[in-house]
Amino acid sequence: xxxxRFHGRGGQGAVMAAQxxxxxxxxxxxxxIAFPFFGAERRGAPVLAFTRIDNKKIYSKTQVYxxxxxxxxxxxxxxxxxxxxxxxxxxxxxxxxxxxxxxxDLGKELRxxxxxxxxxxxxxxxxxxxxxTILGAFAKATGIVRIESLEEAIRRRFGEKLGAQVGExxxxxxxxxxxxxxxxxxxxxxxxxxxKQWLPTYQELPVGGxxxxxxxxxxxxxxxxxxxxxxxxxxxxxxxxxxxxxTMCLLCWFYCPEGTIVRISDRGDxxxxxxxxxxxxxxxxxxxxxxxxxxxxxx
Amino acid sequence: MITIKDLPDHNLxxxxxxxxxxxxxxxxxxxxxxVLGKDTAVYVPASCAVVFGTTFPYGAWKVPFFHTAFxxxxxxxxxxxxxxxxxxxxxxxxxxxxxxGTYDIGLQSMSGAAExxxxxxxxxxxxxxxxxxxxxxxxxxxFGAWTTTTPVGTKIQGNRRFKKNLADIVxxxxxxxxxxxxxxxxxDFIRKVEKAKNIKxxxxxHMFTPCIPGWKMDPxxxxxxxxxxxxxxxxxxxxxxxxxKKITYKPGKMKSVKDYLMMxxxxxxxxxxxxxxxxxxxxxxxxxxxxxxGAPQICEIAPPEEHHAVTEEHREMHGP
Numbered sequence: 001x002x003x004x005r006f007h008g009r010g011g012q013g014a015v016m017a018a019q020x021x022x023x024x025x026x027x028x029x030x031x032x033i034a035f036p037f038f039g040a041e042r043r044g045a046p047v048l049a050f051t052r053i054d055n056k057k058i059y060s061k062t063q064v065y066x067x068x069x070x071x072x073x074x075x076x077x078x079x080x081x082x083x084x085x086x087x088x089x090x091x092x093x094x095x096x097x098x099x100x101x102x103x104x105d106l107g108k109e110l111r112x113x114x115x116x117x118x119x120x121x122x123x124x125x126x127x128x129x130x131x132x133t134i135l136g137a138f139a140k141a142t143g144i145v146r147i148e149s150l151e152e153a154i155r156r157r158f159g160e161k162l163g164a165q166v167g168e169x170x171x172x173x174x175x176x177x178x179x180x181x182x183x184x185x186x187x188x189x190x191x192x193x194x195x196k197q198w199l200p201t202y203q204e205l206p207v208g209g210x211x212x213x214x215x216x217x218x219x220x221x222x223x224x225x226x227x228x229x230x231x232x233x234x235x236x237x238x239x240x241x242x243x244x245x246x247t248m249c250l251l252c253w254f255y256c257p258e259g260t261i262v263r264i265s266d267r268g269d270x271x272x273x274x275x276x277x278x279x280x281x282x283x284x285x286x287x288x289x290x291x292x293x294x295x296x297x298x299x
Numbered sequence: 300m301i302t303i304k305d306l307p308d309h310n311l312x313x314x315x316x317x318x319x320x321x322x323x324x325x326x327x328x329x330x331x332x333x334v335l336g337k338d339t340a341v342y343v344p345a346s347c348a349v350v351f352g353t354t355f356p357y358g359a360w361k362v363p364f365f366h367t368a369f370x371x372x373x374x375x376x377x378x379x380x381x382x383x384x385x386x387x388x389x390x391x392x393x394x395x396x397x398x399x400g401t402y403d404i405g406l407q408s409m410s411g412a413a414e415x416x417x418x419x420x421x422x423x424x425x426x427x428x429x430x431x432x433x434x435x436x437x438x439x440x441x442f443g444a445w446t447t448t449t450p451v452g453t454k455i456q457g458n459r460r461f462k463k464n465l466a467d468i469v470x471x472x473x474x475x476x477x478x479x480x481x482x483x484x485x486x487d488f489i490r491k492v493e494k495a496k497n498i499k500x501x502x503x504x505h506m507f508t509p510c511i512p513g514w515k516m517d518p519x520x521x522x523x524x525x526x527x528x529x530x531x532x533x534x535x536x537x538x539x540x541x542x543x544k545k546i547t548y549k550p551g552k553m554k555s556v557k558d559y560l561m562m563x564x565x566x567x568x569x570x571x572x573x574x575x576x577x578x579x580x581x582x583x584x585x586x587x588x589x590x591x592x593g594a595p596q597i598c599e600i601a602p603p604e605e606h607h608a609v610t611e612e613h614r615e616m617h618g619p
Contacts, residue, residue, distance in 0.1 A: 010319075011319075011512070042319045042347075042351055043512055044319060044320055045317055198356055209355065211355075222356065222357075222358060223358045223361050223364065224360070224361040225356070225357045225358055226313050226314070226315035226316050226352075226357050226359040227313045227315050228315065228357075229316075229357070230315065231317070234320065235320075249303075250304065251485070254306075254330065255326060255482070255521075255522055256326075257318060257321065257322050257323075257326040258314055258316075259310055259313065259314030259315075262308075263308050265308050273314070275314075276314035278319075278321075279320060280321030280511075281321070281518060282321050282326075282522055284519065285520060285522070285523060286523070
């Protein structure tokens with residue numbers, strides 16, 4: 001049995017990728033299942049999806065804990081999540097990144113396939129949705145499915161839902177990625193430490209779940225503690241403000257749903273705190289004097 | 300009257316929350332709490348706002364926050380306010396419920412609080428479906444919209460019912476203040492929240508909050524889409540103070556509803572006939588609301604004089 005775990009962000013299409021891969025395997029006469037991890041996912045939040053492929057019937061319905069291949073749709077996830085957890089030693093990692101395999105630090109030396117899927121997707125699909133692109137890289141790096149059956153699966157699945165033209169474009173994105181994928185070995189420098197969690201005993205738990213502002217070993221808890229949750233990894237684009245053009249109308253500050261644009265009244269100025277920017281682009285769209293431009297966040 | 304410049308620098312709903320990029324609910328909440336200030340206690344029933352704003356043990360709110368079940372926003376606000384009054388504290392009890400928690404599930408509780416005219420502030424964040432649970436139809440979903448429970452098939456495409464007229468239900472309780480708000484009209488938004496803050500009794504603020512994944516649209520267009528909704532008449536900005544209705548913003552020229560619909564993936568499947576049906580509903584609403592006929596090139600069909608012109612067509616269109 002060949003097991004794959006997809007790490008993505010909500011909206012990138014990790015679930016679609018898992019399903020399309022399963023369909024490609026079925027086209028080749030194998031058995032396959034695909035399913036997502038259910039949680040309270042928002043767009044941009046880390047998500048998981050799984051695919052199992054075998055040449056006989058599959059009865060296992062659990063999550064994949066020891067995958068043969070890990071597919072990472074967004075390299076910003078590498079900083080916060082141990083994507084290679086449980087990966088078999090001879091397993092493969094497929095990553096969407098602009099770096100070369102030997103520059104990617106996974107904490108282990110692993111066979112790594114790299115594709116700059118965001119660039120390919122932006123060029124061909126005109127949107128940073130990297131699921132079909134990364135599947136092309138998967139086919140090249142693992143050889144578990146042929147690229148032809150993958151293209152066929154993409155045409156079927158996407159064509160049915162979004163029209164034949166979209167299906168064709170996505171198949172082209174997969175083919176382009178297949179040809180551009182670089183395979184090498186990753187670095188093993190960083191020591192992966194699991195993120196600390198606040199785990200109180202039952203005596204310490206507040207009655208009725210009531211929480212007051214507090215500081216624990218794992219960081220802040222209670223009111224206002226979300227300030228520690230840096231979300232810059234969600235962004236594909238980020239705003240750049242031209243101070244010369246800006247008229248300080250404060251509309252961007254008013255509209256920003258995140259608190260990325262910080263106002264400093266004493267200095268009569270605005271500041272952009274990219275730690276919290278999810279790259280929605282509302283500020284650039286609403287600026288009355290076009291002083292804000294959206295640029296690639298990690299180019 | 301306060302403007303954008305008079306709002307405080309710091310926000311009582313901190314950054315780092317986990318809403319989708321471009322979330323209309325996050326925008327509305329952040330700006331409402333800016334105006335309401337720190338002497339506010341917040342109640343949020345089951346909704347996106349509770350998932351992205353408070354994930355135990357973390358929280359984005361810097362004001363007292365309370366959450367229980369879906370259907371009791373009105374009752375909880377009443378209880379909170381009673382406790383604060385007993386303790387002699389001057390606090391605004393504000394509830395941020397979604398459209399599901401107001402139109403459908405929380406209606407009885409909201410009605411109870413409105414009928415008793417309890418001194419609370421009820422805010423409905425209307426994104427026109429149950430977005431938190433994965434986009435199911437609610438009473439607030441407009442005609443033709445795709446949701447997972449009103450799918451697009453070969454025989455029936457999208458929601459067949461028109462948006463429920465919640466405004467009239469709320470106003471019928473003879474409450475001191477009801478207002479509709481849109482994040483795309485900042486001055487109007489700030490003025491209405493400020494007004495509701497200073498009124499005694501049951502105040503209801505109805506906010507129009509686009510949902511990026513549920514409406515299937517570009518996250519950068521959140522504000523633009525609310526502006527188009529107002530310009531086409533899909534959303535109207537007004538306030539009702541002690542039974543007196545006042546229109547607070549009237550678009551200069553009525554725009555076709557198609558401009559608004561084609562921005563969103565949830566409407567993109569709509570047939571010409573369905574669009575005409577929805578346009579007629581909007582024209583009638585426009586007629587009743589602004590006391591004038593809509594733009595002649597858009598509303599070529601005169602809306603029926605009588606609301607109960609009983610044909611099958613109109614029976615289906617129980618609009619305002």
